[in-house]
Amino acid sequence: MKTETITWRELPQDGMPDAETAVLINTAVGGVDAGFFDGEQWRWCESGGIVAEPVVAWADMPVGVVAA
DSSP: OOOHHHOOTTTTTTTOOTTTOEEEEETTTSSSEEEEESSSSEEEEEOOOOOOOOEEEEEOOOOOOSSS
């Protein structure tokens, strides 16, 4: 068994992730999914579409069971 800790970084005080880096995002409506900041706006990883809800926090993507 492998355990990982997710550290949420609240916006704006905890800064932004590197542009184009996939992270977990938490929106104001409570959703959590994979997304990225393109340097100007937040986008969903799956579709590349713009995240319509305000993003309130982000966290590094978990590594998973098999670390690269």
